[in-house]
Amino acid sequence: MTTSHCPYCSLQCGMTLTREGRSLAVGAWEAFPVNEGALCRKGWTAAGLRGHRERLTTPLVRDRAADGSRGELRPATWDEALDLVADRLTAIRAEDGPDAVAVFGAGGLTNEKGYQLGKFARVALGTSQIDYNGRWCMSSAASAGLRALGLDRGLPFPLADVERADVLVLAGSNLAETAPPAARHLDRLRERGGRVVVVDPRRTPTADRADLHLAPVPGTDLALALGVLHLVVAAGAVDEDYVAARTSGFDAVRRSVTSWWPERVERVTGIAADEVRALADLLISTAARGGRVMVLTARGVEQHSQGSDTVLAWINVALALGMPGREGAGYGCLTGQGNGQGGREHGQKADQLPGYRLITDPAARAHVAGVWGVDPDSLPGKGRSAYELLEALGTPDGPRALLVHGSNIVVSAPNATHVTERLAALDLLVVADLVLSETAAMADVVLPVTQWAEETGTMTNLEGRVVLRQRALTPPEGVRTDLEVIAGLAERLGSPVAFATDPEEVFAELGRASAGGPADYSGITYDRIRAEHGVFWPCPATDPAAGGPDGPEGAPHPGTPRLFADRFGHPDGRARFLVTEFRGAAEQPCADYPLHLTTGRVLGQYQSGAQTRRVKELPDTGPFVELHPQLARRLGTTDGELLTVRTRRGAMRAPARVVATIRPDTVFVPFHWVGANRLTNDALDPASRMPEFKVCAAAVSA
Structure with missing residues (x-):
């Protein structure tokens, strides 16, 4: 038996691999802390390409x-x-x-x-x-993290810290389908009385686990974050001591959000002003009683031409509340690829x-x-x-x-x-x-x-x-x-x-x-990884803190599970508040293309599907077009009928999937099959150079 890790998403769930004749059996590795033995269906079937007839074995x-x-x-x-x-x-x-x-x-x-x-x-x-x-x-999150916090590590804390938050805001993440073993942290958080907020134009299985679901018009997430910070400032809820001691640049950001009152946010995002207030009140009341607020972003808000600005705006919210650096609180990004x-x-x-x-x-x-x-x-x-x-x-x-x-x-x-x-x-x-x-x-x-x-x-x-x-x-x-x-x-x-x-x-x-760089791996070895179930970077070769009377010179560095407890990654140790201005998506609906198109993943497939579409145990449904019943009635279509989706770049044809869990002005297409990305916009975020995968103008016809 060999201990290893799943070949798919960024959880890198631990698993065991055992030879059984010519086949390979996947088993649970319960000692690995990230997934505690749990795997999603992709993980359990990860050995499905072993001996596959389409496996290449010669140049x-x-x-x-x-x-x-x-x-x-x-x-x-x-x-x-x-x-x-x-x-x-x-x-x-x-x-x-x-x-x-x-x-x-x-x-x-x-x-x-x-x-x-x-x-x-x-x-x-x-x-x-x-x-x-x-x-x-996650280049948009990386760009924002570097500029605001001075260092880019997706989560600056162990994933299990999610359970310790009193309020968790998931902006643009469908964790329950993209990384199912991680969704248990949402359940545990709620079991201990915490609250989960999901921001997504679709009501996903993750949103079903939430206490509050906000469904913005695709491409408007930045406006929501600006509106939340406006209300935090207006309520006098900014942690002024934290801001003064650990950050710089807040005065300019404070001025920049003065015009983002809830009714303006409603006009831009389609989220009711009362729901915007409900989210802000939840964050404010939690912080006021000393509770922990955590914001996690993912591709839904990052794969935009303003993706890095949207992440910066959510980091501004977390900093204003005094959260980054506290255990069970702060900001993080949910990385996608393995x-x-x-x-x-x-x-x-x-x-x-x-x-x-x-x-x-x-x-x-x-x-x-x-x-x-x-x-x-x-x-x-x-x-x-x-x-x-x-x-x-x-x-x-x-x-x-x-x-x-x-x-x-x-x-x-x-x-x-x-x-x-x-x-x-x-x-x-x-x-x-x-x-x-x-x-x-x-x-x-x-x-x-x-x-x-x-x-x-x-x-x-x-x-x-x-x-x-x-x-x-x-x-x-x-x-x-x-x-x-x-x-x-x-x-x-x-x-x-x-x-x-x-x-x-x-x-x-x-x-x-x-060695000596921001992502210092010089103290990590294969033997240490095996012994410690992984090592967190930065991990220099030696630990300066271990020298002197309290420890031996040259002692190994323990790794860094949690960042920013004492200082941020900038030379002065302070985080940066940065002003962001809302522009909206690069391509807006019009008479010829009246709908928003967004793309994403489904539970049974991964990335381009080159591997998962060849695993027989995984459902290869092919692409589909998810749309609201109101839109289906306007088009005169029903579930399963073929639809054509057109954008300025191309067209694809796929069966309709009529659901009440998506905005009536939006259609969704999964990207695991050829077709979806023939439609998507190549407009780039000016800072991260991230393409705008998550929104473009589209037309749908039967």
Whole structure:
């Protein structure tokens, strides 16, 4: 039996894996504190791809004729495939420079693979053009957290702290379906007398667990947060001592919310003024009696062109009430992807180096280059963000080649038809995956790689807890790890340094590269993770507080389960209040597109569905269009009838699902299948570069 972690969401639920003949059995790991043995249906069926008929076990290459026409994918040896990729990359770099080659990573890669991919891009390829699909996960919360709190860690406290809150505000989260084992914390909170508030345009299973459900017009969440802070200020409920001692910038924010009275909020959001007052009164009364208020945001309020401003506005509310830094209180973000947190800490993002360092910082460049054994001046600068990178593919000034690891862009990118056209314009598309996803099917070279149970590596969950997935079985013959793929390509490209393939060796190097950075992993080892059920970063190699008469010099750092108790991440230790101004969604309904379209997940599927749609035990319902009975009557449609949803970018056809749990002016489409993201808007948040997945103008017809 091997202890490991689920291959899906950011909870990284603990599980046991046991070989039973040729199959792999998933069992409960009750000692792991995050899920205490509980798993959702995706976790229990996680071994479903083992031996699947669609599993890739040999490289595939696509021959091109002299006229540029593309043939069919055919089997190839590993040497042929890697030689072909290296030769084509070398030629493209020689013709147009290193930035003619790009790399696209994923929030599902282990820390080791994400770290090595960033190093590969900057050292072996010399390109600045690297980003990852985690840019579409929680970059708005990351941007806001960095600006307001000085540090980005999804939850600055253990997940179990949720149970200790007296009031929990979930803004844009359907926790009961996206991370079901975590929903028990909502139940326990309510059992001890706490209250749960859910802000979502749909009445989801999470909203069914709430004491108060507010359903704003999609794209207006910022106005609600501004209105709540207006009422906190008007009631004289600001914790002035906390604000004076631990923050800066509040006077400007205080002035900025004076016009956001409840009736104005109602006109903008569609939430009744009395409901806005009810939420504010709940927060104010809780704080007045010394209670704990916690605000958690998720993709529903973050995947907007004003997503980072919306998060900042909710952080302003939490700071005004004096909550961040208290146990069972404050602000946090519910990360989505399995390694959405660790994936952005160690070099996959266009602007970052390992340890959450900025690539534009000379000291950071010098430190990381020293670990890598290269000249700091050889490292490229900041590249394009994820969508901007994809939009530039195949253009005169953009990359001609793209290497994709662990991402199914054709399904997951906004304005996906346009992105697919950009992929088709490339001279070379290389995809490393375990199945022939929609993106891999377009590739010139497909490299078959290991899945989660066939490799060892670390992940960083939504709490900042670094955990260890352990190999439980041997990969199929012909399959390699991403680390082996990266090393093989680096050698063929004449990399100035070698790339290790042993994950524990790579993790040790990651620790050295991250040392001294905001996300310091230098005190974390595989043995510590096994012994402690994970280690929270930052965790430097030694604990300065342990020196002197009360402790031995050089004692190991214990890790940091809770941040901000004494100081925030800015150099002066203070949090920042930041003014936000409401603009609304980039695309508003009109006569031709009179409805709001929003997208999201369903319980039985995950991300682009490349894996979960192939697990027979999971319900593959296909896409659907969720709409209110009032809208269904206007359209003359009934449940199950086919509908066409159109936006300015495309159209899709799917059966109607008529429910009373969605706003009458809104339709919902899940994004796990091809179609939904052909509709979504590629407008970007100016700070985070997050696309506006969660709202655009749409028309629906029978």
